[in-house]
Amino acid sequence: xIAHPGSGPQAGAGEWSxxxxxxxxxxxxxxxxxxxxxxRLDTQTADDLAADTFLIAFRDRERFDPAxxxxxxxxxGIATNLLARHRRDEVRRWRAxxxxxxxxxxxxxxxxxxxxxxxxxxxxxLAGALAGLAKRDRDVVLLLALGDLSHAETAxxxxxxxxxxxxxxxxARNQLRKALGDVNPLKEALDG
Amino acid sequence: MDEITLLGRAVPDxxxxxxxxxxxARARLTxxxxxPAGHRxxxxxxxxxxxxxxxxxxxxxxxxxxxxxGGPAAPSPVTPPTVSSxxxxxxxxxPATYQGLRILRSETSQNTAAKITLRFRPTSAxxxxxxxxxxxxxxxxxxxxxxxxxxxxxxxCGPDGTRSRFDDKSYEPGWTxxxxxxxxxVFPPDAPIxxxxxxxxxxxxxxxxxxxxxxxxxxxxxxxxxxxxxxWSVTVYDSPR
Numbered sequence: 001x002i003a004h005p006g007s008g009p010q011a012g013a014g015e016w017s018x019x020x021x022x023x024x025x026x027x028x029x030x031x032x033x034x035x036x037x038x039x040r041l042d043t044q045t046a047d048d049l050a051a052d053t054f055l056i057a058f059r060d061r062e063r064f065d066p067a068x069x070x071x072x073x074x075x076x077g078i079a080t081n082l083l084a085r086h087r088r089d090e091v092r093r094w095r096a097x098x099x100x101x102x103x104x105x106x107x108x109x110x111x112x113x114x115x116x117x118x119x120x121x122x123x124x125x126l127a128g129a130l131a132g133l134a135k136r137d138r139d140v141v142l143l144l145a146l147g148d149l150s151h152a153e154t155a156x157x158x159x160x161x162x163x164x165x166x167x168x169x170x171x172a173r174n175q176l177r178k179a180l181g182d183v184n185p186l187k188e189a190l191d192g
Numbered sequence: 193m194d195e196i197t198l199l200g201r202a203v204p205d206x207x208x209x210x211x212x213x214x215x216x217a218r219a220r221l222t223x224x225x226x227x228p229a230g231h232r233x234x235x236x237x238x239x240x241x242x243x244x245x246x247x248x249x250x251x252x253x254x255x256x257x258x259x260x261x262g263g264p265a266a267p268s269p270v271t272p273p274t275v276s277s278x279x280x281x282x283x284x285x286x287p288a289t290y291q292g293l294r295i296l297r298s299e300t301s302q303n304t305a306a307k308i309t310l311r312f313r314p315t316s317a318x319x320x321x322x323x324x325x326x327x328x329x330x331x332x333x334x335x336x337x338x339x340x341x342x343x344x345x346x347x348x349c350g351p352d353g354t355r356s357r358f359d360d361k362s363y364e365p366g367w368t369x370x371x372x373x374x375x376x377x378v379f380p381p382d383a384p385i386x387x388x389x390x391x392x393x394x395x396x397x398x399x400x401x402x403x404x405x406x407x408x409x410x411x412x413x414x415x416x417x418x419x420x421x422x423x424w425s426v427t428v429y430d431s432p433r
């Protein structure tokens with residue numbers, strides 16, 4: 001609930017904004033930002049980075065402009081910038097998950113017998129592909145996949161044009177598809 | 193299902209943040225919110241900060257504003273705004289109590305682009321000032337001239353009864369030892385007033401035909417707009433004696 005004269009009011013009818021009431025921003029979005037970070041790194045790191053995200057957002061609240069994107073993209077953008085400092089840790093995590101999940105796939109005969117492919121069963125392959133993506137491409141796909149942002153929101157979060165998101169996504173999608181063997185295993189499973 | 197959806201399902205989920213993590217994060221944020229001048233825009237005065245309570249009043253339009261020291265700004269021409277329609281206005285009559293506090297002073301204006309000046313002397317360190325605006329998205333300026341400079345705050349009257357944290361103006365030393373004279377301006381949502389980054393980026397009193405809202409510019413904005421029949425009220429609540 002802090003506003004600076006330099007910021008002026010936010011005139012959206014009925015909308016609250018970081019300029020007026022930052023505690024509501026925290027209440028509404030802390031858990032999801034924490035979850036996003038934890039899924040890319042780990043819970044312990046997420047505790048710190050999520051808190052940092054909201055501190056930075058509070059510090060920079062004057063820069064928030066609803067005309068350039070909503071609060072969620074704004075927060076996800078800050079969180080993604082913070083994640084950049086942990087790029088190596090994240091890549092290690094994806095590689096580790098790739099190995100672990102691959103091992104899980106091979107355990108027991110049931111998986112081979114049923115051939116029921118689930119999202120969990122492709123985790124290893126996708127995690128391996130994520131580790132190999134360029135960070136800028138990985139940010140795009142994970143904002144879409146984990147943050148559930150739209151293309152436009154992802155563009156706002158990263159501060160890049162919509163077309164850039166589209167091209168990065170296309171590039172990343174191709175790599176993910178290759179990792180999956182150029183098929184959609186879930187679709188295969190459902191069709192089969 | 194495409195790769196992105198599949199990816200969203202395949203990446204292991206994470207547990208929600210622990211209550212301890214939430215508490216720690218909230219505490220850090222609260223500390224930052226209460227941190228004084230260091231987070232203010234450069235060029236602003238170093239006066240006190242005053243947070244007015246944003247009430248949660250049933251069906252009323254309430255507002256939170258924060259007083260910050262602000263420098264004067266020269267007025268500049270603005271483009272006359274389009275006149276918005278005024279549908280049946282919700283009541284702006286203040287409830288008799290707010291968070292256990294009683295009304296100390298209250299005034300109502302029948303028009304926006306108008307001001308109310310309240311004089312009051314708090315009887316306790318628990319004081320809340322609540323604005324209720326019939327027109328959603330109304331813009332508010334509150335200001336008080338003090339010995340150490342002018343204090344100003346902005347806010348938006350929203351229709352959702354937004355409740356803000358009760359902040360700490362009343363913790364100001366000497367809060368109860370003097371009479372306060374605070375002026376409130378309320379403008380309609382389409383007033384030519386800069387907001388967000390536009391206001392932040394504007395280094396003059398006005399940019400692009402819109403004002404930076406300030407005590408200096410309020411009169412000019414009001415004169416350009418003309419008063420509109422949109423009731424609003426401002427109420428000072430204080431702890432029971």
